[in-house]
Amino acid sequence: MGYHRHKRPARAQSGSAAAESQRHSLAAAHPPGGDVLVCLADGLTNNEIAAHLGITSGTVRIYLQTIFQKLGVTNRTQAVLRYLGRSEEGVRV
Incomplete structure (x- = not known):
């Protein structure tokens, strides 16, 4: 039961192919x-x-700790x- 991402506004989708690749690899690291x-x-x-996701909030907390x-x-x-793909100062990483 996977989560389907909502379409984001164009301004949130801007970015390099490398940043997009990093997002996919981070999300794929642990399905x-x-x-x-x-x-x-x-x-x-x-x-x-x-x-x-049909899981408990405790499981979410464990996943978050791992993430x-x-x-x-x-x-x-x-x-x-x-x-x-951003830092806290708003600079792309």
């Missing part, structure tokens, strides 16, 4: 975790992610920025 990461980037809460560790970040905002 269920990748679904969680996509939901996180769409702004869903842990409970909303759990309901959408944070793999990405080398400590919070949701940093994870989404890394997933989108």
